[in-house]
Amino acid sequence: MKEKILILGAGMIQVPIIEKAKRLGYVVLVLDGSAEAPGMKLADYSFVISTLDAESALQIAIEHQVDAVITTSDYPVNVVAMLCEKLNLIGISPFAAEVCTNKYLQRKLALQFGIKCPQFVKLNFNHLSAYTVPFSYPVIVKPLDSSASRGITIVYEESALADAFVQAKRYSRTDEFLIEEFIEGKEYSIEGLVQQGRLHVLGITEKFLEEAEGMLFPVEIGHVCSVVFEASLQERVVHFADSVVQAFQIDNSALHLEFKLFNNQIYLIECAGRPGGDFIASDLIPLATGIDLLEGLIKIAMGQELRIERSIDRYAGIKFLDRSNYHRLAAYLQQSSHASISRFTIEAYKDAPLQSSLDRLGYFIACDKNKERLIEILDGK
Incomplete structure (x- = not known):
C-alpha cells in the first residue's frame, strides 16, 4: 500500500510540494479553505477545510491513516505540529511551531540565549x-x-x-x-533542513527590497542565491543559525531564517519553521545547488535519512514585477530568448502600489555562473 501524505494548504505556494509528493509516488491528501485553490485538483484527495481547523484535520488524518503531515506556509505550522504530536508522526514540535509563528517569543528567546536582535x-x-x-x-x-x-x-x-x-x-x-x-544593513535568509537535531544549511539568499515613497514597509522584489561569504563570516553565519535552531528547539523541519548584517554583527530578523517562499525552496535552491529542498522535507516527514550533496555551483535569482517596472520587464520577457531565464509569469497590469508581496504582478526566474551577470539579467539588461 502506498504511503500517504497530508498537506495543509493547496494554494500556489503549496503546488510545488504537492507535485513533488505525487512524483515521488505518495498518495497526497490536501485541505484548504478554498475549493478553487490550484492544488486541490492535483491531489488524490482534497477537502474544503480551513488549514487552521485542527480538529477536522485530525479526523481526516486518522480516517485516512496518513503517514506524514506537512505544510510550506506559516499559518498551518501549529496545526501540523499538533497533528504530528497526537499521531506520533515526525515533524516540528508544538513548542517550536509556536515560537516560529510568534515574533515576540522569538525576540524573548533570542535575548535569553544571547542572539542579537532589534x-x-x-x-x-x-x-x-x-x-x-x-x-x-x-x-x-x-x-x-x-x-x-x-x-x-x-x-x-x-x-x-x-x-x-x-x-x-x-x-x-x-x-x-x-x-x-529598525536595523540598517543588507538582509539575507538561510534556507535549511533540520533532522534529528542536525542543521543542514542548503543555501543563503540575498534579498533585494523596493523602498519607494508612500510604501509602508520595504517589499521584496527579488532574491539571489546561493550566496557565500568570506570564510570567517560564513562560519559565523552558520554558527548563528545553529544557535537559533537550538534556542527555538527546531527539529525535523524546514528552516527559513532571516537576518541582517550591520557593523559586522548578525541580527536575527525572523525565523520560520517552513521552507522559504517566493520560489526559493522550489526553484532557486535546486537551480543554484542541485539540492532538492522539497524532497528533503518529505524525507524528514517520512523518517528517511537526509543525504545532502551539492551538485551544482552557480547563482539563481527571481525578480518580481510591480507597477514601477511592469511594462519594461513584460516587454523584455516577451521579446527575450535568454537561455538563462528558466520561466516567467506575467499577470494583468494593475495600477496598485506595492504594499506587500500580494501586490506583485508576475515574476521570472534565471540562473548564471556569475552573480553580477545574473543581477543584470534580473534587471532586464
Whole structure:
C-alpha cells in the first residue's frame, strides 16, 4: 500500500510540494479553505477545510491513516505540529511551531540565549494612549503573527505611529503587536533542513527590497542565491543559525531564517519553521545547488535519512514585477530568448502600489555562473 501524505494548504505556494509528493509516488491528501485553490485538483484527495481547523484535520488524518503531515506556509505550522504530536508522526514540535509563528517569543528567546536582535517592546492594541517609543526612530510596527509583510510599517516620526497601529491591527489575529528598532544593513535568509537535531544549511539568499515613497514597509522584489561569504563570516553565519535552531528547539523541519548584517554583527530578523517562499525552496535552491529542498522535507516527514550533496555551483535569482517596472520587464520577457531565464509569469497590469508581496504582478526566474551577470539579467539588461 502506498504511503500517504497530508498537506495543509493547496494554494500556489503549496503546488510545488504537492507535485513533488505525487512524483515521488505518495498518495497526497490536501485541505484548504478554498475549493478553487490550484492544488486541490492535483491531489488524490482534497477537502474544503480551513488549514487552521485542527480538529477536522485530525479526523481526516486518522480516517485516512496518513503517514506524514506537512505544510510550506506559516499559518498551518501549529496545526501540523499538533497533528504530528497526537499521531506520533515526525515533524516540528508544538513548542517550536509556536515560537516560529510568534515574533515576540522569538525576540524573548533570542535575548535569553544571547542572539542579537532589534530592541523591541510588546504592546496591546487596547492600551495605546500617549505611548512613547523607548528607542530612536525609525521603528517598525508589526503584528505578532503576520506574514508576507502584511500589517508591517516602518515609522519615521511619532506622528505616523497611530496609522501604523491601525495597519498592524488589520492583519493581526491577536490583541498584541511589536514595536522594534529598525536595523540598517543588507538582509539575507538561510534556507535549511533540520533532522534529528542536525542543521543542514542548503543555501543563503540575498534579498533585494523596493523602498519607494508612500510604501509602508520595504517589499521584496527579488532574491539571489546561493550566496557565500568570506570564510570567517560564513562560519559565523552558520554558527548563528545553529544557535537559533537550538534556542527555538527546531527539529525535523524546514528552516527559513532571516537576518541582517550591520557593523559586522548578525541580527536575527525572523525565523520560520517552513521552507522559504517566493520560489526559493522550489526553484532557486535546486537551480543554484542541485539540492532538492522539497524532497528533503518529505524525507524528514517520512523518517528517511537526509543525504545532502551539492551538485551544482552557480547563482539563481527571481525578480518580481510591480507597477514601477511592469511594462519594461513584460516587454523584455516577451521579446527575450535568454537561455538563462528558466520561466516567467506575467499577470494583468494593475495600477496598485506595492504594499506587500500580494501586490506583485508576475515574476521570472534565471540562473548564471556569475552573480553580477545574473543581477543584470534580473534587471532586464
